[in-house]
Amino acid sequence: MQKSREVLRATRVQILFNHHFRRDDSAYALLLASAPKDAPLFPQLRSVGWFDSRVENIPVLNLLLPTVQTLALDITHDKFRKAVFQNPRTTCLHLKALEFIGMVDKLATSELESLLFSYPEGLTELSIRFFRDNISNALLEAIAVRPHLQYLTLQIGFKSMPLRAPQPFQALTHLHMSCESLSLFSSLLHSISGTNSGTSGCPNLEKIYNIALHCGPTGIWSELLTILTRTKLEHISIEKCSNSEPHPCYTGPTFFELRPFLARPTALVNIKTLLIFPAHGGSIILTDADVHTLARACPHLYSVSLGNHNTPVSLGALSYIVRRCHELCEISLCADARLDALGTIPLDDDEQMHLQPNIRLRRLAIGGSPIACVGPLNPPTAPDLMMSIPRFLHMIAPRLAKLEISFELHFEWTYRRYMGMEVISDIERWKKVEDVLSELAQGDTD
Known part of the structure; x- marks a missing residue:
């Protein structure tokens, strides 16, 4: 902050x-001295991030709150928490988004419950990032009854416990959660989405994003995926943190x-984004028939990624979802990229009518290598795979x-190559395929 009265009173x-690591008491003093009595210090101030937890500087914070959203x-x-909790509900009359960050204990969560129960109804966005303890179910109740809350972010501690929240969460559209295990996330979704397919505690929920340190007990993925079918989601992103230690219940x-x-499938019609990333070493069992079902059920898919952790599907299945989902812009799906892996699922005339080249697709990831262990580059009795693969991809997605x-899978191919099982470097094959595909795409644009 510059110590100029003109700058301090700037309306822009x-x-x-x-930030707490840059304490400038002279700047605080100048702020207090420059504050007008009949108008806000910064009339256009809309956003404040305050990370200085000294109680003596709360008067300066209060100068900034009247216009803050x-x-x-x-x-x-x-001490800072107890003092500042007395102010926001009376001084932040225009507040729409509130974020709490800290290493807190159960006492802090009880104080936060009281604040939320008494806070005005206008709050539309709430973020709670606690790094020591879990939030309590009582705190979830205080959050759930917020009538206009649309965005909820929870980053909570490591003491796993079932989460229960009463319905409604009526206005909630976006749920972001970072927690210890998928079990914790699943318990929360189960409690707010209803106990059967006909009810939902989050009728307006559009997007969920979850990152978990551990997967939890066996079968948690199936339970979680079943719960998701009770919602009307448009965007789903579930990720398991790859660098965490194994869960105590981990068995393989x-x-x-x-x-x-x-x-x-009728519950999936609104889905536009589907991102599922299991733990390192995990695998999503996927068949060509599953890909066909997904493509038919989700006609508005924009982005699909299984993190290249699915069992490989055929090029025919890849072609089907790319050409069936006309809004698809990016897809990461492990595929068997050999030319003879075109699939055998028959398509009737009605199905064929829905298939057309996808002119929107820009990003495609199909596993650890575009050519899956097919031997020498140009064997006398085989087609030139370095030309055929890009031509096939160009046919289904001309742009x-x-x-x-996937570098994770590439290391596996590298190991095999040094063991004498690969004649041509996979990187060289990759580069050749990409070069040809790029030339084809440029020629189509011209």
Whole structure:
């Protein structure tokens, strides 16, 4: 902050962040001295991030609150938290988004419950990032009854416990959650989505994003995917953190089917984004028939990624979902990229009518190598795979110019190559396929 009265009173200031690691008491004093008595210090101020937890500086914070719509606070320290909790509900009359950050204990969560129960109804966005303890079910109740809350972010501690929240969460559209295990996320979704397919505690829920440190007990993926069919989601992103230690209940690699999610295809019609990333070593059991079901059930798909952790599907299945979902812009799906892997599922005339080249697809990842262990580059009795594969991809997606390779799987191919099982470097094959595909795409544009 510059120590000029003209700058301090500037009407253009809309965002202010004060980090605790940069304490400037002279700046605080200047702010207090410059504050007018009959008008806000920064009339256009809309967003404040306050991470200085010294109680003596709360008067300066209060100067900024009258016009603020977005407020982020570090509530780690008890004295600061108790003092500042007395102010936001009376001084932040225009507040729409509230974020609490800190290493807190159960006492802090009880104080937060009281604040939320007494806070005005206008709050539409709430973010709670606690790094020591879980939030309580009582706190979830205080959150659930917010009548206009649309965006909820929960980043909570590591003491796993079932979460129960009463319905309604009536206005909630976006749920972001970071937690210890998928079990915790599943318990929360189960409690707010209803106990059967005919009810839902989140009638307006459009997007969920979850990242978990651990997968939890065997079968949790199937349970979670089944719960998702009770919602009317448009965007689904579920990720297992790959760098975490194994869960105490971990018994080996995670294998699960996508089939529970596809069991009620009529419930999936709104889905635009489907991103599912299991743990390292995990695998999603996927068949060509599953891909066909997904494509028919989700005509508005924009982005699909299974993190290249699915069992490989045929090029025929890849072609089907790319050409059936006309809005699809990016897809990551492990495929058997040999030319003889075109699939055998017959298509009737009605199905064929829905298939056409996808002119929107820009990003495609099909596993650890675009050519799956097919031997030498140009054997005398085989077609030139380095030309045939890009021509096939260009046929189904004429604007596609770039592929992506999974480095995790590439290491496996590299190991095999050094063991004498590969004649041609996979990187060289990859580069050749990408070059030809890029040339084809440029020629189509011209």
